[in-house]
Amino acid sequence: MDFSFGAEDEALRGRARAWLAEHLVGPYEDAIGLGGPGSEHEGVEVRRAWERELGRGGWIGQGWETEGPDGAYGNRRLSLTGQVVWAEEYAAARAPARVGHIGENLLAPTLIAFGSPEQQARFLPGIARGEELWCQGYSEPGAGSDLAGIRTTAVREPGPGTDGLHRVTGQKIWTSLAQDADWCFVLARTEPGSRRHRGLSFLLVRMDQPGKVEVRPIRQMSGTSEFNEVFFDGAVAAEVVGGEGNGWSVAMGLLALERGVSTLVQQIGFAAELERVVGAYVAACGTSCGTPYGAARAADPVLRERLVRQWAELRTMRWNALRTLGTTGDPGAPSVAKLLWGGWHRRLGELAVEVRGAVATAGPGDWAQGTPYELGLDEEQRLFLFTRADTIYGGSDEIQRNIIAERVLGLPKESR
Numbered sequence: 390m391d392f393s394f395g396a397e398d399e400a401l402r403g404r405a406r407a408w409l410a411e412h413l414v415g416p417y418e419d420a421i422g423l424g425g426p427g428s429e430h431e432g433v434e435v436r437r438a439w440e441r442e443l444g445r446g447g448w449i450g451q452g453w454e455t456e457g458p459d460g461a462y463g464n465r466r467l468s469l470t471g472q473v474v475w476a477e478e479y480a481a482a483r484a485p486a487r488v489g490h491i492g493e494n495l496l497a498p499t500l501i502a503f504g505s506p507e508q509q510a511r512f513l514p515g516i517a518r519g520e521e522l523w524c525q526g527y528s529e530p531g532a533g534s535d536l537a538g539i540r541t542t543a544v545r546e547p548g549p550g551t552d553g554l555h556r557v558t559g560q561k562i563w564t565s566l567a568q569d570a571d572w573c574f575v576l577a578r579t580e581p582g583s584r585r586h587r588g589l590s591f592l593l594v595r596m597d598q599p600g601k602v603e604v605r606p607i608r609q610m611s612g613t614s615e616f617n618e619v620f621f622d623g624a625v626a627a628e629v630v631g632g633e634g635n636g637w638s639v640a641m642g643l644l645a646l647e648r649g650v651s652t653l654v655q656q657i658g659f660a661a662e663l664e665r666v667v668g669a670y671v672a673a674c675g676t677s678c679g680t681p682y683g684a685a686r687a688a689d690p691v692l693r694e695r696l697v698r699q700w701a702e703l704r705t706m707r708w709n710a711l712r713t714l715g716t717t718g719d720p721g722a723p724s725v726a727k728l729l730w731g732g733w734h735r736r737l738g739e740l741a742v743e744v745r746g747a748v749a750t751a752g753p754g755d756w757a758q759g760t761p762y763e764l765g766l767d768e769e770q771r772l773f774l775f776t777r778a779d780t781i782y783g784g785s786d787e788i789q790r791n792i793i794a795e796r797v798l799g800l801p802k803e804s805r
Contacts, residue, residue: 398474399474401471402477408448416438420485421482425658429566430614430615433569435485440519441519450516452498454501488566489519491565492516492522497513498643499574499639503631503639504630512572522566522569522571523573525564525573526561537589539559540559541558541559541576541578542577543555543556543578554625554627555625556625557624558624559620560618560621561573563607564617567604567619568604573594577592579636590636593626598624598625602624604618644723655730656707665768666741699733706730724790728793735779737772739773741772742769745769
């Protein structure tokens with residue numbers, strides 16, 4: 390297969406590189422590299438401002454397959470390869486991590502596929518301008534990977550002038566960026582007594598509802614709090630996407646969108662992390678190779694083979710993502726991708742501390758007196774702690790294997 394880019398793509402690469410160089414100045418230059426995995430707490434306000442800067446530049450919603458009544462929503466319409474080019478240049482510039490990616494890459498395509506024209510006209514412009522941020526209300530304490538077991542309820546509001554309004558009550562957990570989001574798309578049970586996949590609806594809930602929506606940060610072992618618990622106590626849901634009772638189909642359609650260009654963006658970040666791990670290995674050997682321990686480490690064929698394997702596997706994941714770019718209707722593609730990158734990233738975290746040796750197990754200061762982040766763990770240590778969750782969040786490995794077995798290979802369903 391030909392994985393090269395054409396002349397039009399390369400011309401776009403030059404324009405993207407020039408735009409980033411022109412705009413990553415002042416406070417945005419200070420925010421370069423902020424907000425990556427495990428560091429979503431960094432520079433939130435400046436990253437929100439950067440989101441609006443991207444909107445003014447037309448760099449949000451490049452792949453949206455719809456237009457507003459007056460044309461595009463201010464966004465550039467790029468081909469799939471053009472979107473990859475932009476993503477590569479964005480990562481190469483180490484531009485601030487996006488705070489609007491959930492709205493742009495998950496909600497917006499879902500509204501385009503399942504939403505009404507009125508819903509698209511209401512919500513897509515705010516996302517395209519970088520002005521409205523979203524979070525995802527799926528998982529619950531008793532329904533993580535088993536999403537069909539959710540218990541959050543939504544009751545239709547009675548009375549005139551309330552058509553389509555629901556009151557949402559329940560708890561969501563592991564909600565990324567909820568502390569900064571303006572809106573949340575929520576999967577809730579709208580049919581009393583319904584079970585499993587039936588009776589669910591996909592609702593849009595504004596987060597700024599004092600007394601009705603409460604966000605509680607969850608402290609991670611890395612010391613940061615990207616995840617949150619969200620409590621709804623009669624919160625108003627203004628919109629139902631895809632019709633009442635059709636929430637499962639909409640939710641599954643959304644999850645299928647977590648691949649393609651967004652997967653490639655993720656892998657570019659992985660490549661930077663791998664480069665740091667290799668650099669740490671070289672530095673550790675360089676400072677200690679005069680000792681018997683350092684010399685043995687530098688010559689350790691197993692450790693060196695694992696570094697090479699990580700590089701080779703990352704290249705393979707990239708080629709697979711490019712090969713499947715733009716494919717639709719394949720229920721196994723997102724699950725295969727998740728299995729690949731989840732295990733790869735966790736192994737990278739383990740390798741990050743292993744190449745450092747015993748020093749990687751020690752933290753500065755007194756561990757009993759503060760969190761790991763407050764104690765100033767280095768990048769490799771934080772990478773190791775954060776990646777312990779990679780094979781769990783976004784659908785555990787067990788769930789992904791079940792999807793592949795049942796929906797792709799046609800094997801008997803797992804007994805419950």
